[in-house]
Amino acid sequence: MATLADARPGSGRRVLYLAWGFPPYRGSGVANPLAAVNALAKRGHEVTVLAAGTDTFALAMGADWGLVEQIDPAVTVVRVDQPGAWNDPIASRWPEVLRRYGGAAPQWLRDVEVKMFPEPIRNDWYPAWLPVATAAARALHRAKPFDLVIATILPAVSAGVALNLNAAAGVPFVVYERDSWVFSPFTGEPYEDADRSRPLLEEVFERAEQVWYINTPIADLHRREFAAWADKIREVRNGWEAAFVPEVITPAPRAGRGLVFRFVGTADVGFPSAFVNEAWRLARAASPVVQDSTLEFVGVAADNVKAHSAEGVKWSEPVLKRDLAAVYASADVLLFIKEGGPMATSGKVYEYTATGLPIASSMAPGHDARAVLGGRPLWFDAAEHTPAGLAAALVAAAAHEPTAAELAAARRHGQRFRRDLIFDAAFGQLEASLGW
């Protein structure tokens, strides 16, 4: 596909990419903005990223410096630390007023933060980024004007910065909503405080060039709810990066050995660990192969989900992105389980499909991950979304040793979700719509 750089070398546009969570941020969803800015740079555009500061991640949330190495060297990254004394884990920085409250800010102080910006679920940390990031964006634009701003959420505060820059200087923008600012991706219902955020999302729709969503159900929901601007809505799915998935995985012959079942990804406080543990116990009871196998969780896991793990379940620390390929290469079966329904897809399912490995899964009917996995060989899906259903899927995956042809076909199925292809299409239509 021809790019602007091909057609007119050096004539790329200046793009400001607003992504609060950007490497070394290692949290859920970071691969998306990383791939996006790299794709924009490859298309010949001059890209500046505005993200939260490295201290925000390195000192408080955990950092993956290996991801920083993946950033295209042509991309400029500007970082503004996330303020927020009330949530600072560095107690040496606590202001006197917080110490007077015993280190726990009272609700009225937190509510003041909430008023600054309607982040979903009345989050009182992210809003404070709005003024400092806006000031930085404005200074950058004044020094060398941008042609376009792309803001990716969540957190939604990045969209607030885009709105501010549009209001102050008329810079056109796109909001890549991915999930929704107003509706829960797990239930499809409005968040409890949606009456605060909805007016601002309407403002986004009114002013933005386009608004992108991560899957068809979320996009369709917003086409219905914001019908006046339905023509601005696009779907830009997540995908997978070749850097993190081995080109070919050939599992070792099973020959009666125990297998390695692996879950790769984040297991936060809402992860259905009891469900999974019960399924594992049932599967072990039903299958000697599973009884000899291990189920390993690799990634960030909340403390509560690790409690009461069944026999054979292991928890491993998160690995750097650059080491992910090895994690996949040594697995026999991948476990996919994701809370939510039609609105939820997960980012990890794309990577899973690309490996070609057998996938055992359980999810609610209508879960959007089915749109990714549907038709893929070596997919063992629970007939019903219950521990017994998942146990049966695990047993079935254990009983079926994949052939080379099946592995290859499964890998081919995943090719359509290669992220660089997805972004090429997305940015290509955006450039055309902007008349670039």
Added chain:
Amino acid sequence: MVTRDIAVLAVSAGPADQALIPAELAGLPVETVVLNPGPPGGWADELRAALRARGGRRLVVWAPHRPATVIAAAEAQQFPDVVVVFTRQAAVGVIEALTAGRSVASIIHPPLPVPDQALRQAGAGADELFCGDGWRVELTDQPQPTWLTITADAVRVAAAGLTPAERAAIAERAASVERAAPAGRSATAAAPAQPDGQAGAGRRRLLIGSANYAGQGRAWAQAVTDHVPGFQALNVQLRTLAGLVFDSDCLLRSESLNDPVARVDLARELVAPATHVLLEDMRALMGTSDLRRPEISPAFGRAEAEQLLASGRRVACLVHGTAGRTPARHRAVEPWSPYWDPESDFYQVRDQLVRELAAALDGLAAPLFVATPDMLEYIDGAVWLPIVAGRDDFRPAPPWGRAAKLKVAHAPSSDVMKGSEFVDAALTRLDRAGLIDYQSVRGVPPLGVPRLLRQVDVVVDQVVLGNPATLMIQTMAAGRLAVAHIAEPTRRRYPEPLPVVEADPSNIAEVIADIAADREAYRPLAEAGPAFARRFHDGRLSADVLNRHFLSLEGAP
């Protein structure tokens, strides 16, 4: 990086903490101090002893029990190179940062966010920066009149009273790559900007701070940058604990004001580089009055103003309504004045504020500005600096008055100062009678104001004060009909009729009912708003006022 000089100490206040503490963190062994059970009163001594025993190493203290965390953080202030954290992840992160070469001081005292930081990261040239690499910082053990002093070519900080971490952080600032003031570079304003747009001998920089009410400090700064050749302007807002936050180039949270390092950053990045400083309400910018409990009230602002003048910088003062409007005088001329009760705390507090400001201004040879023309009646010798409606305020709005029912909004920033009890009572009655659609909203974030304005036909601003305030200006710019009480003397300050419908509590209901009944009669007034706002409130006039009466003045004031 060698880690043998880093120690990790976990503080256990009970079995629950003990269960969380691992033997190692980030590859380093974890020592544990187990606090005596019972009330936290004795923990300070235990923690102090534990900190003393660390043997000169850099120490990361992880205290997961909040009362212990607070005490540990307080005790640690007296020791160099100790960081106290609340979470395990933070402990790991700090250990890794120290291992990679970060200093404790840089972790505890990160730099104050200023626009130049972003520009430096983006590789901006010196011409694009407000302060270049930052003004030179001198840390001295010699006694000084104030703990922080701005001179012609440096920011001088007296070390007495600083904690070891504060001292180290400021020393790092002093040692960072900063040019000493090069020959010719000083705070003294160079030749004034020429009317024909030619810059003077050096670039001039204006700093405005720190009230930023309704974002006007930022707006005036933008106006100067856009329309006064040779000048770059920034603003700073000092945000009170619960105050509204408006768009600002630098936001200093009041809880950070007690941090001397943050104030040194403010001084070196924004105040010292400024050749001109516009103080709002004579509020002190840097809190030079005291290291720990800085006062920003006008008396201390006056002291800072004197210091800035002595250093060769030019200073002006802008007086906002609350600080300049004498309650007794307002009460005498405005029948619906909110200052109607001289015995009330409301009256007494504001009266005191006005007196303090007047005292601070007395004898100060500096240009004086007021933001609204009514204030010219209260501040002798002041010049009116018009409120600025931003670019977005002029965004075309839907055609006026086409809805089935007239849409009316009241969005006060202060119920008392806007007369909201009168407005709400009257307009709610009209709404219930089916004559209008009325919405009375509070706490509209700045981002939400444009949307609100485009959704309504009429905005009722204040009906008791008599001042043309920011929302009224924005309403005009948006082509909506503004209704407010603007006293006749104030209206006459404009060289042409003000397209604002007059109303006060005695007649607000009738006025709105009349508009609803005969929209066509009022349409010209609504449609005249944008052009009027452009002539007087789009920033050009404000920039010209600042330039003529302050920025281009020759010599020392």
